[in-house]
Amino acid sequence: MFNLEKQGNSVGFVRTEYLDAGDLALECGEKLRNVRIAYETYGTLNAQKTNAVLVFHALTGDSHAAGMHKRNGRKPGWYDLAIGPGKTFDTRKYFVVCANVLGGCKGTTGPSSINPRTKKPYGSDFPLISIRDMVAAHKKLVDHLGVKRLFCIVGGSMGGMEVLQWAVDFPDSFDTAIVLAATAKQYPMGVAFHDMGRKMILADPHWKQGDYYSAGAPRKGLSLARQVSHITYLSHDTLERKFGRNKKERHGSRPPKFGTEFEIQSYFNYQGQKFVRRFDANSYLYITNAVDHFDLTSGGETELCDVFSGLASQQGKKPKFLLVSFTSDWLYPPAHVEELYAGLAEAGVPCVYKKLDLPYGHDAFLVYNNTLGNAMVDFLGRERTRRK
């Protein structure tokens, strides 16, 4: 077995690159002008262009998936645990690409970008975007890179939804797909939690209908929105192990009534504060809205098995899926991932399903662990051999 812990080299110093991708016709009917896509690549594209891996980030991620932005920097990319020489996505073998999503705030065009028509940030003039639009933007990047067939598309949570949308929209463009803790549609509990967050942002007087860029951002609302969602990413086990009922150390006086007394309160306050420094409230609105509208079955009009028929009808070596659910993920629980599995299986799309007994909740797909690492390494290794 491949041991992640024994291998841990970094891809080193990296820079974000930008593609001016032209106009993009959106699912809502509007056209987005002069779309720019921020992306990073790690490893080298082989001469046959058959070793590319496209990584989709989750809700609030960005294109900086591995390595460091500053020489001797301390904070590596968000998926550094899995991308690098000797790691799951071994950059000695694979050419790994990660791009910031459309609607984001980390270099790809989003509501905080300058509207070419007004020369001001879009704010609420930014059109509603969908997971399909995000994927269409990424497709422009992959075309630009000259890759006709990706070896692997991979993502967790919203990233997994993008993988699924990509697979449906471009069924002949990839060999393998890895979908982690993601489902074929957003279920109502997920909508409800996201909607809570959006209402908190909209209730913040600083939001100003989305046109806050020249004044102060709705930091309080965004912080609360993030905190609610952050709870849903974690498990009882994680919270109990990390915090239990420990109280914050206090020097001097008692905390104010309803103030921060337990470490768990302090933790989420900190997470909220940290988040508002790195994320745009409008991007949060647009991206959560895209996730909430994600539904491969179009409101039940199409059966999953029919949605995947384009994949099943591929000639030659069909694309193969690895689906992963986590027992402690109560936000995207195994039962919901298994509905997706059933749809792929019924369509006759080759698919491996792993329900992993990990205690980390929904965030398990981002947590360093051999169980998931090995499942992906095994899957990729076998498919790499088969498809040579």
Added chain:
Amino acid sequence: MFNLEKQGNSVGFVRTEYLDAGDLALECGEKLRNVRIAYETYGTLNAQKTNAVLVFHALTGDSHAAGMHKRNGRKPGWYDLAIGPGKTFDTRKYFVVCANVLGGCKGTTGPSSINPRTKKPYGSDFPLISIRDMVAAHKKLVDHLGVKRLFCIVGGSMGGMEVLQWAVDFPDSFDTAIVLAATAKQYPMGVAFHDMGRKMILADPHWKQGDYYSAGAPRKGLSLARQVSHITYLSHDTLERKFGRNKKERHGSRPPKFGTEFEIQSYFNYQGQKFVRRFDANSYLYITNAVDHFDLTSGGETELCDVFSGLASQQGKKPKFLLVSFTSDWLYPPAHVEELYAGLAEAGVPCVYKKLDLPYGHDAFLVYNNTLGNAMVDFLGRERTRRK
């Protein structure tokens, strides 16, 4: 088996009564003056005073557990499904008592009550209260009613925590205890969700440090707080069955961006609106704070088995417990209820534990179903016979 659905008589027209219970020394060290307790009773206390059942309501409940306040009224008390002639708590056999908790806003002294010192509502001058204080207030009521030994104490969620606290504080005062979807301490995820709600109330400019009674209440904050908690009471199954991804019927124009589009959004908006009409924001702060501080192990200083030693050492017929958890309850999951079970078992306190496979989430204890009804009826029936 006793079939709840075949029996459904109401206790009929009922009135809330009030006990002026004098002063109450609180756990925080302060004394609350002229405490008033709102309560209702159903059925008749027998001559030996051995048939009393004390029902503890959950977070936002009140003393109106059964029957109607208006003749020909349409909205029965919150536990009408289980209290009445021929029901689980059969009022032909039992004398059922339910009181509003200390800190509440439905007749029992709370932050919206008049502070006898200032002649104005307490607001944030109201002292911090605990589950133990709530139970101490209820004990005054039971003493007033002349009941030395209750046949049963019963409650779900926070009500179950009160049952446990009562059992520890007054181990010789009851024959049976029923604890539904409750745990020996509040676990960190519960603290985190409650704290989110409190932060939303505190972030509402109408909160005004709790002194909003002469102006408008922090309705927005309270509504959001309720909505977040309400999600945690439900299950994926319930939400999927009731709402799925159904969209609200719209007549005319498209919804505004990030507005209410799905029925699930509409549902929680409505729940929030409904809640602010019946509940006080300060009561919400004080009561959730009491729950979050509930911990029979005192931060791990005492082992549960020692906490329950007073119960185990009772002479004669020891009090017996029925603990119930629900498989779909992800807020107070079976694993946490089982930690309580282990504590009672180790102490040698007679205890029956039922893990019920019901799809309703945490709210299962409030949902009309025979599975839970029969479990309680069987338990009560057997104990009633044994103790005659």
